[in-house]
Amino acid sequence: MTIAIHDEYFGKDAQDVEWLPEVGKRGWVVLTKDGKISNNRLERIAVARAQIKMFTFASQSLSGEEMAGILLQAIVPMKRFVSKHPAPFIAKIYRDGHLDMWKDAQMLLEELQEF
Template structure:
């Protein structure tokens, strides 16, 4: 899973330390510039086949980002908790991991799902 810049540096590092059952990639870890446009890094991430996690729940409404998601057949999840502390972000991701994995394993890409505060996955694209 690729965690975009909205997650900062500490959250992906904590996931790596915990030895999660998935590969953890991040904006900072890949050395992408902070101001890199979404469509540019989505292009790179999409070519690698990575699933994208973000708090930035707007790509379906942005022409360039949506085009990159569709063109590169990217699976995206908007995770709840942008303003939460890391522990609660971790809790939400862990709680919803099996549902996220099932979507990744069974659904044809491209797709975007929102993970709600009530721990439901709602399809956006």
């Protein structure tokens, strides 16, 4: 698995609605602790349009060390989750490495159609 760092490809201040389409074109999976993406309707629409597979940490107050530990527990389940679920989706990662679907393809695409 290759990991790409956001700021190495996109400006640090790039708006989510700007970089998400490029990530979708590349077929990359997004991992973020930015809770605004999952809570902002326009950004969820961008996820749906770009056919993004996204994981977001359930807690936005995690340190880098905590996120690394959680990711070590969750990486294998994340790979399985990605192969099992069609894009777009937004899934939550919890402190114990547990994953939960938050918005599946049907939910995001319905939201896109309503927009």
